[in-house]
Amino acid sequence: MDYASKKVYDFKEHITRYDHSLTVALLTWKCTKSKTATLAGLFHDIATPCFSHVIDYMNKDYAKQESTEEYTEKILKNDKYLNECLKKDKIKIEDIINYKQYSIVDNDRPKVCADRLDGVILTGISWTKNIDNNDIHNIVENIEIYNNEIGFKSKEVAKKVLNVSDSIDKYCHSSEDNYMMELLADITKNGIKNKYISYDELYNLNEDELISKLKNSKDSEIMNKLNKFENISKDEIPITEIPERIRIKG
Numbered sequence: 704m705d706y707a708s709k710k711v712y713d714f715k716e717h718i719t720r721y722d723h724s725l726t727v728a729l730l731t732w733k734c735t736k737s738k739t740a741t742l743a744g745l746f747h748d749i750a751t752p753c754f755s756h757v758i759d760y761m762n763k764d765y766a767k768q769e770s771t772e773e774y775t776e777k778i779l780k781n782d783k784y785l786n787e788c789l790k791k792d793k794i795k796i797e798d799i800i801n802y803k804q805y806s807i808v809d810n811d812r813p814k815v816c817a818d819r820l821d822g823v824i825l826t827g828i829s830w831t832k833n834i835d836n837n838d839i840h841n842i843v844e845n846i847e848i849y850n851n852e853i854g855f856k857s858k859e860v861a862k863k864v865l866n867v868s869d870s871i872d873k874y875c876h877s878s879e880d881n882y883m884m885e886l887l888a889d890i891t892k893n894g895i896k897n898k899y900i901s902y903d904e905l906y907n908l909n910e911d912e913l914i915s916k917l918k919n920s921k922d923s924e925i926m927n928k929l930n931k932f933e934n935i936s937k938d939e940i941p942i943t944e945i946p947e948r949i950r951i952k953g
Contacts, residue, residue, distance in 0.1 A: 706914055707887075710936040711879050716829040720751050723821055727808065730817035734807045734848055739794050743802035744817055747809065750774035752905035753913050754887060761888035774906055776800050806851045815853040820864070827867040831874050834867055882940045883932065890917065890928050897922060 705717075724745055731737075731744035752758050752771050764770035779785065779800055789796055803809045810816035824842065827834040834842075845860040846853060855861040891913075894900040899920040900913055908916075917925055 705910060706933060707883055708933055708935045710934075711883055711940070714830055718825050718829055720748055720755070723825060724748055726821040726825065727817045730821060730843070730846075731805070731808050733843070734817065734846060734853060735805070737805075738792065739798050740805040740808060742789075742794065743799050743805055744808040746775075746779060746799055747802040747818060749778050750906070753908065753910045754891060754905070757884050757887045757891065758905060760884045761892050807848070807853060810852060815864070817853065820853060823864055823868050823871065826871045826875065831867065831870045833870055834863070838863065878942050879937050879940045883935075886928060886932050890925055890932065893922070893925055893928075894920065897925075899925070 724747070727747060728741050728745035732741040735741065750772050752774075755771075758771050762770035780796060786796060789799065798804075806814075807817055809818050812819075820842075824834070824839055828836070828839065842855075842860055842864060845855045845857050847856045848854070855864065891900070891905075894913075894917050895902055897920070899922065900908075900916050904913065904916075914929075917929060920926075
C-alpha cells in the first residue's frame with residue numbers, strides 16, 4: 704500500500720516480501736533442519752504479483768490467497784542458476800515448488816506454520832508494535848513441534864502469539880483496509896479490462912511502473928479512483944463487510 708492515502712495507512716517501516724521470505728526460511732530451518740523444506744519456504748512467495756493480496760481480492764480469493772501462486776512453477780523451473788544449484792545438492796525442483804507438502808512451511812488455517820508465525824512477528828514488531836525483540840526471542844526459542852505442526856512449550860507464549868495475531872487482524876484487516884484493498888483491486892481490474900495494463904505485467908513490472916501506466920491512461924474513471932485511493936481519509940470510508948478471517952488456533 705505504498706501509494707495509498709497516508710490518512711489511512713501511515714506505516715513507518717517498510718516490510719518487503721524478501722524480508723518475509725528470509726524469515727520463513729530461517730524458521731523452517733530451525734524447525735526441520737531440512738534444506739529442501741527450507742528452500743521451499745524461501746521461495747513460497749516468489750510468484751507474488753505487484754499489489755500482493757490486492758490481486759487476491761481482484762480474483763475473489765481472499766480467504767485462501769492461492770490464486771496468485773500460478774506462476775510459481777514457471778518462475779522456478781526457468782531459473783537456470785537455481786536449477787544448477789539444486790542439481791548439485793540432489794534436490795528435485797518439484798520438491799521446492801510444492802511447498803504446501805511441508806506443514807511446517809504452510810498449514811491450513813488456523814494452524815500455526817512458519818509463514819503464518821512470521822506474519823505475526825514482522826507485523827507485530829513493525830506495525831502494531833505490541834511485541835519487541837525480547838518477545839520475538841521468547842517466541843522463537845519456545846517453538847515445539849507437535850505432529851509436524853508448530854506449537855509452543857508455554858501457554859503464556861502461545862497466548863502472546865494469539866493476542867498479537869488478533870491485534871493484527873484489527874489493525875490490518877479493518878473496514879478501512881478492506882475498502883482500500885477492494886478499491887485498488889477494482890482499479891487494477893479496470894486497467895486490465897481496458898488493456899492499459901496486462902495481467903502478466905503484474906508479475907513483470909514493479910509498482911511504480913504499473914501506477915504510471917494506469918495514470919498515463921488518462922481514463923477518467925481510473926483517475927478518479929486513483930485520486931480517491933491516494934487521498935481519502937478514514938472518516939470518508941463507509942463501513943464495509945470484511946471477508947471471513949480465521950484466527951490462529953488457541
